[in-house]
Amino acid sequence: MTRWVTLGLFVLLLPRCGGAAAGAEPKTAADDAAEAADAAGSGAPSEGDEADEPSAAPEKPRGPNCDDGTCSVCGSGICPAGWYCDESAPGGAACAWLTECAEKVSCGCVAKVLGSACKCRDESGIKVSCN
Amino acid sequence: MTSRVDLARAVADRLPGLRVSERSVDRAAASRDAWPRHLVAEASAPQSRTEPALVAWPERPEQVQALLSFAREHGVSLVPYGAGSGVCGAIKPRSASIVVDTKRLTRLTIEPDAGVVDVQAGVLGVDLEAELARRGFTVGHFPSSILCSTVGGWLAARGAGQCSSRYGKIEDMVVSADCVLGTADAVRLRRRVGGPNPLGLMIGSEGTLGLITSARLRLHAAPAARAFAAYRLPSFELGAEAMRAIMQAGLRPAVMRLYDPIDSYLLSRGKVADDEGSERRGSGMPSGFWLRAALGSPRALNGAIECFERYLSASATLIVIFEGAADEAHVDLEQAERLLRELGGSSLGEAPARAWLAHRYAVSYRQSKVFQQGAFNDTLEIAAPWARLSAVYQAVRDAAGRHALVLAHLSHAYPDGCSIYFTLVATRRGAALDRYDALLDAVLGAALAEGASLSHHHGVGTSKAHWLDAELGGGLDTLRRVRRAWDPELLLNPDTFEPLRATPRVSLREPVPGIDARSGIATFRGETPLSEIEASARAHGLSLGLIGAVPRLSLAAFVEAGLPGIADPFADPVRGAVCGLEARGPLASFRLLPAPRRAVGPDLSALCVGAAGSIARVESASLALVRRAARSLGATATPALLSADEASAWQRIVTALTLTPAQS
Numbered sequence: 001m002t003r004w005v006t007l008g009l010f011v012l013l014l015p016r017c018g019g020a021a022a023g024a025e026p027k028t029a030a031d032d033a034a035e036a037a038d039a040a041g042s043g044a045p046s047e048g049d050e051a052d053e054p055s056a057a058p059e060k061p062r063g064p065n066c067d068d069g070t071c072s073v074c075g076s077g078i079c080p081a082g083w084y085c086d087e088s089a090p091g092g093a094a095c096a097w098l099t100e101c102a103e104k105v106s107c108g109c110v111a112k113v114l115g116s117a118c119k120c121r122d123e124s125g126i127k128v129s130c131n
Numbered sequence: 132m133t134s135r136v137d138l139a140r141a142v143a144d145r146l147p148g149l150r151v152s153e154r155s156v157d158r159a160a161a162s163r164d165a166w167p168r169h170l171v172a173e174a175s176a177p178q179s180r181t182e183p184a185l186v187a188w189p190e191r192p193e194q195v196q197a198l199l200s201f202a203r204e205h206g207v208s209l210v211p212y213g214a215g216s217g218v219c220g221a222i223k224p225r226s227a228s229i230v231v232d233t234k235r236l237t238r239l240t241i242e243p244d245a246g247v248v249d250v251q252a253g254v255l256g257v258d259l260e261a262e263l264a265r266r267g268f269t270v271g272h273f274p275s276s277i278l279c280s281t282v283g284g285w286l287a288a289r290g291a292g293q294c295s296s297r298y299g300k301i302e303d304m305v306v307s308a309d310c311v312l313g314t315a316d317a318v319r320l321r322r323r324v325g326g327p328n329p330l331g332l333m334i335g336s337e338g339t340l341g342l343i344t345s346a347r348l349r350l351h352a353a354p355a356a357r358a359f360a361a362y363r364l365p366s367f368e369l370g371a372e373a374m375r376a377i378m379q380a381g382l383r384p385a386v387m388r389l390y391d392p393i394d395s396y397l398l399s400r401g402k403v404a405d406d407e408g409s410e411r412r413g414s415g416m417p418s419g420f421w422l423r424a425a426l427g428s429p430r431a432l433n434g435a436i437e438c439f440e441r442y443l444s445a446s447a448t449l450i451v452i453f454e455g456a457a458d459e460a461h462v463d464l465e466q467a468e469r470l471l472r473e474l475g476g477s478s479l480g481e482a483p484a485r486a487w488l489a490h491r492y493a494v495s496y497r498q499s500k501v502f503q504q505g506a507f508n509d510t511l512e513i514a515a516p517w518a519r520l521s522a523v524y525q526a527v528r529d530a531a532g533r534h535a536l537v538l539a540h541l542s543h544a545y546p547d548g549c550s551i552y553f554t555l556v557a558t559r560r561g562a563a564l565d566r567y568d569a570l571l572d573a574v575l576g577a578a579l580a581e582g583a584s585l586s587h588h589h590g591v592g593t594s595k596a597h598w599l600d601a602e603l604g605g606g607l608d609t610l611r612r613v614r615r616a617w618d619p620e621l622l623l624n625p626d627t628f629e630p631l632r633a634t635p636r637v638s639l640r641e642p643v644p645g646i647d648a649r650s651g652i653a654t655f656r657g658e659t660p661l662s663e664i665e666a667s668a669r670a671h672g673l674s675l676g677l678i679g680a681v682p683r684l685s686l687a688a689f690v691e692a693g694l695p696g697i698a699d700p701f702a703d704p705v706r707g708a709v710c711g712l713e714a715r716g717p718l719a720s721f722r723l724l725p726a727p728r729r730a731v732g733p734d735l736s737a738l739c740v741g742a743a744g745s746i747a748r749v750e751s752a753s754l755a756l757v758r759r760a761a762r763s764l765g766a767t768a769t770p771a772l773l774s775a776d777e778a779s780a781w782q783r784i785v786t787a788l789t790l791t792p793a794q795s
Contacts, residue, residue: 082499091234
């Protein structure tokens with residue numbers, strides 16, 4: 001059985017070799033795994049990426065472009081998707097997360113957990129302000 | 132203290148200016164870090180989290196000191212908190228704890244003439260580098276978490292940035308650190324050669340020995356130029372060889388990252404995958420369908436990947452970036468490219484390296500996508516000498532492959548070894564928590580058994596605590612004595628480093644005495660004359676790299692004297708000196724297997740290096756060697772005496788590790 005599964009996965013990977021564009025193809029384990037690898041710190045770029053980096057510093061470290069929904073700006077930092085930004089934190093705006101809302105962070109979930117003392121808005125990420 | 136209300140009132144009475152919160156929102160936010168197991172646990176079996184009693188935001192070091200005094204008087208535990216992006220469960224407050232959030236410790240003073248920056252613990256990494264960039268400087272520490280991590284967190288976890296192969300890890304950047312020990316004594320610990328170096332104990336202590344309030348970090352001129360290249364290597368092993376050759380030739384790339392075949396292939400498609408995402412969401416195909424299906428049979432998935440590597444593409448991708456003065460960056464790159472071509476590398480041009488740099492911080496922000504697709508992922512970054520790297524890589528892949536999809540890259544290279552960064556992805560279906568624990572233990576057990584260190588830069592926290600005694604060669608008891616020396620009541624982050632489960636049995640691979648020419652490491656018994664070691668090294672084209680004549684000392688005496696003749700570590704921060712050590716004393720006993728860099732708690736070698744044998748005798752040691760043809764390493768550093776406050780702190784350590792309670 002395992003051999004057949006292996007063969008199937010091998011075939012699944014096979015046609016993708018060579019990096020041909022596959023705009024209409026369904027998302028595969030390979031693609032998802034690439035995201036997973038990206039998520040945890042790999043992040044090698046594709047060979048076709050355009051060079052847009054000047055060859056010299058100094059420069060302020062530039063954060064990721066959060067337009068893809070993977071993050072949101074919070075104070076001078078950035079929160080990963082799944083986290084919320086507490087703009088009223090006594091230490092200054094800070095990222096935080098709730099396990100109750102990790103599956104799908106939303107104002108509905110965050111407000112339910114944090115209670116009525118907190119106001120929540122979804123504005124390029126979940127922003128919370130509490131009394 | 133009977134209740135949170137009482138505690139809050141007592142703090143307010145004692146520390147009227149201290150900002151404190153009892154709000155649920157603040158206590159919830161400070162209740163843990165970003166350890167993925169928290170997510171898996173909550174998803175598997177929802178449970179109430181343990182929230183601390185209070186969160187405090189000191190604004191001055193004196194408030195931290197007063198808080199420590201208060202904690203001692205009332206027996207309250209304190210848990211330091213930066214930006215919460217740690218991934219090892221080091222933030223684990225008890226319900227009666229006070230979390231000390233450092234984010235209002237934000238003073239930053241650049242001293243260009245002295246070449247240092249004084250920066251308080253709560254400064255966010257991105258703010259520090261932005262300010263330095265405005266003045267034409269850099270510290271050179273660029274973790275991918277730079278937008279959600281603090282300077283204090285970097286020191287506490289013994290972190291590494293993406294440019295560690297040029298600037299070193301955080302411990303290589305610290306000139307001094309201001310701390311408040313668990314005894315409530317404020318002390319400035321300075322970097323020191325030629326004598327005891329208690330700073331080595333504080334860095335990596337993960338909030339257990341003291342609260343770090345600020346650090347003085349070394350400055351570099353911001354690079355005037357960068358030079359980029361990317362190469363395809365015929366195999367992962369040859370890619371690793373290329374990295375080794377580059378580092379051992381004395382080249383110091385700011386960035387050098389090698390992706391294994393499947394990682395190279397998958398990630399080369401990253402842009403396509405992102406572009407497809409929005410269309411696919413509307414296609415009716417459940418997002419992550421293939422991921423969930425494949426992860427249901429991880430053995431088969433990894434088997435398919437091995438087939439892919441064996442029959443279709445075994446090539447690995449290396450990206451390399453040099454920076455510095457314009458001439459330096461391009462000349463160094465040319466030399467590196469020569470080495471790459473000699474090893475069969477074929478150029479991919481500049482674009483992949485440039486693109487990596489442009490997106491260098493984006494990689495940390497996609498974990499929740501994996502979670503939302505019914506899976507979890509974690510990363511483990513182990514370190515090993517070059518000679519063990521391939522065996523470690525294969526052993527971990529084999530062990531973890533039974534539980535998860537395994538990807539890997541090499542990204543922190545040193546002359547004597549490298550870190551392997553494993554990305555592990557597994558399904559949350561079924562007994563996810565059991566799977567998570569089995570996966571972690573499989574990886575860590577395999578890594579240790581093959582001669583690697585548990586962690587290169589993430590730290591230990593609670594996630595790896597049950598493996599710590601094995602990593603330290605039975606040294607957990609010594610670590611506990613160090614803790615009691617500086618924190619007698621164990622009030623600082625009390626649960627970190629303490630095993631939550633029984634320590635698994637594992638047979639560690641014994642380092643072979645002699646010269647490991649591949650890694651450039653000399654491992655000898657303590658009584659071996661240094662001249663004999665130098666002669667053995669020279670027979671392999673290596674050297675101890677000492678400035679001046681080789682001292683007439685045994686290896687043990689050389690280490691205990693603080694490595695006389697060794698070049699100032701600031702001259703080449705990535706070189707390292709003592710990469711392994713075995714020591715025995717009346718109450719201290721530990722063994723660190725040779726590894727290029729480790730982040731496994733306080734650096735216990737600080738109990739021996741420069742300590743004149745006052746705590747333990749060196750039974751054996753592993754020294755990092757230099758290629759005789761490599762660049763000159765500069766001058767020795769001037770030994771500095773301990774200040775009064777340092778001497779007092781050091782004496783506490785000596786007493787705790789040499790005298791039984793009855794004697795003391």
